[in-house]
Amino acid sequence: MTDKEKIIALKAVVDSIKSHCVLGEKELMNQDILTYQKLYDELMTDYLDFREVSDHLFDGIYIADGEGRTVFVNEAYSRITGIDKSLIIGRTVKDITEEGKLFKGAVTMKVIASKSRVSSIGKSLLTNREHLVTGSPLLDEHGNVRMVVINNRDITELRALENEMSQLKVDKDRVDEEVKFLRKQLSSEVVISKDHEMKMVFEVMHAVAPTDVTVLITGESGTGKEIIADEIYKNSKRSDKPFIKINCAAIPAELLESELFGYEKGAFTDANKSGKIGLFELAHTGTLLLDEIGDMSLKLQSKLLRVLQSMEIVRIGGSVPIKLDVRIIASTNKDLHEEMKLGRFREDLYYRLNVIPIYLKPLRERKEDIILFARTFLERYNKKYGKKLLLDTSAETLLTAYHWPGNIREIENVFERIVVIHHEPIVQEQFLSNLLHLDMKDRRTVSSEGNLKNAIEQIEKQMIFEALERYGSINKAAKVLGLSQPGLSKKCKKYQIKCDRV
Ligand SMILES: Nc1ncnc2c1ncn2[C@@H]1O[C@H](COP(=O)(O)OP(=O)(O)OP(=O)(O)O)[C@@H](O)[C@H]1O
Numbered sequence: 001m002t003d004k005e006k007i008i009a010l011k012a013v014v015d016s017i018k019s020h021c022v023l024g025e026k027e028l029m030n031q032d033i034l035t036y037q038k039l040y041d042e043l044m045t046d047y048l049d050f051r052e053v054s055d056h057l058f059d060g061i062y063i064a065d066g067e068g069r070t071v072f073v074n075e076a077y078s079r080i081t082g083i084d085k086s087l088i089i090g091r092t093v094k095d096i097t098e099e100g101k102l103f104k105g106a107v108t109m110k111v112i113a114s115k116s117r118v119s120s121i122g123k124s125l126l127t128n129r130e131h132l133v134t135g136s137p138l139l140d141e142h143g144n145v146r147m148v149v150i151n152n153r154d155i156t157e158l159r160a161l162e163n164e165m166s167q168l169k170v171d172k173d174r175v176d177e178e179v180k181f182l183r184k185q186l187s188s189e190v191v192i193s194k195d196h197e198m199k200m201v202f203e204v205m206h207a208v209a210p211t212d213v214t215v216l217i218t219g220e221s222g223t224g225k226e227i228i229a230d231e232i233y234k235n236s237k238r239s240d241k242p243f244i245k246i247n248c249a250a251i252p253a254e255l256l257e258s259e260l261f262g263y264e265k266g267a268f269t270d271a272n273k274s275g276k277i278g279l280f281e282l283a284h285t286g287t288l289l290l291d292e293i294g295d296m297s298l299k300l301q302s303k304l305l306r307v308l309q310s311m312e313i314v315r316i317g318g319s320v321p322i323k324l325d326v327r328i329i330a331s332t333n334k335d336l337h338e339e340m341k342l343g344r345f346r347e348d349l350y351y352r353l354n355v356i357p358i359y360l361k362p363l364r365e366r367k368e369d370i371i372l373f374a375r376t377f378l379e380r381y382n383k384k385y386g387k388k389l390l391l392d393t394s395a396e397t398l399l400t401a402y403h404w405p406g407n408i409r410e411i412e413n414v415f416e417r418i419v420v421i422h423h424e425p426i427v428q429e430q431f432l433s434n435l436l437h438l439d440m441k442d443r444r445t446v447s448s449e450g451n452l453k454n455a456i457e458q459i460e461k462q463m464i465f466e467a468l469e470r471y472g473s474i475n476k477a478a479k480v481l482g483l484s485q486p487g488l489s490k491k492c493k494k495y496q497i498k499c500d501r502v
Helices: 003-023 026-055 075-081 093-099 108-114 156-186 196-208 225-234 253-261 298-310 336-341 347-353 367-385 393-401 408-421 429-443 452-471 474-481 485-494
Strands: 060-065 070-073 118-124 130-139 145-154 215-219 243-247 287-291 327-332 356-360
Touching (some): 003 026, 075 145, 108 118, 108 130, 130 156, 196 225, 196 356, 225 327, 225 356, 253 298, 298 347, 336 347, 367 408, 393 429, 408 429, 452 474, 452 485, 474 485
Parallel strands (some): 215 327, 215 356, 243 287, 287 327
Antiparallel strands (some): 118 130, 130 145
């Protein structure tokens, strides 16, 4: 039996009690009283259950009669609105809202007028909390509004989350712009060479760039491995995706694993509480440059090999494999064949990386590039320091004769220094000669990178400079050096050392 049927039955029992009372039918009257008691108990239990349930609802419930008079509110309503039920029970919504102190955005009268569901954003003036108010009408059999039931959902926290999200969106857009800007900065340098073999290297580089093939770049320090990796990235299909460079030699071995693969929260004592995304994951959909791969520990080499084979990583302390889509470029200045012979580099990893090998010759084997780099760096630093210096042709000849070991950074540094300290518009041979001589003295020891002939020439040149400078006369210098005067003059000519002034 529904509550409505019970109430109808209750009314019928009352009528029956009345008529039995009039007729003096005591026994029948007693039976009716028992039925009444039972129906009343059931209805009362239902009512109390309803109150208890409604007080446990998270949303506020407000019920008004057909005239808009408050008949019921649950506890959540008072909590959300701050309005005590004693202030509104029995009062019409019209009176309450006209006072304007308790609530804004009430919908009761609109529901009564429209006889349909109405929603609005209400605000309690006591708690300053916003709620989503939805009122629905309950109609009687004639279609008149018998009651209005209103649900009040507190949306203050939702609003705070919304604000937080829009702030996060603003932050994300800013970071995206910054990343785009940084990626553009990376692309500013152009790879150059006049050397025939290097041009072939560039051809390979341009051919492999748009593919996803793994590239291993080798060469001494400062031969341009990183700039080649940049060029491959710039010309790849992934140029608008992340480009993550890891210097395997710069990160302590014990940290490298967590840097590469990341870790889950609580993976180890010093771990960041929320865990950390690894560089492999960061490079997902993009390119990863494993720089100085020859310096990676054997233990990590095996882990790296496994990742490269499966293209999956598992964060430290985690168990769920994460699928990756990453293009790998590796580089090293170590001789990996030698490292393999010494058991310091895994052969299987070498073959996994060495799909396309790119070897970069040192500058000493690319004589044609010296002038090219000199002019490029002169132009670069002229621009940087707002100057317009030019190189004298004899200075250029001296540059080519000078022994540049292999690192292009060295020639770059020389030209930055020249642009900073030189004040005349033309850089003369003498100035350059003095500067390079100082440079050589600075080095003190002879580079071990060249061959023996180069090393001997370097020492010879250095000693001639020093003797001429110390004794101020070609005669004395020749004597000290154990050379004849014409012999010394010949050597000065060979090394482009000016000795006619002494
Ligand atoms: N072919 C080239 N064209 C233009 N600039 C170059 C070229 N090769 C090298 N450079 C310049 O020389 C410097 C050293 O290059 P890079 O850093 O790429 O060398 P590397 O081999 O990666 O060095 P390391 O092994 O020490 O990391 C950079 O300033 C780079 O711009």
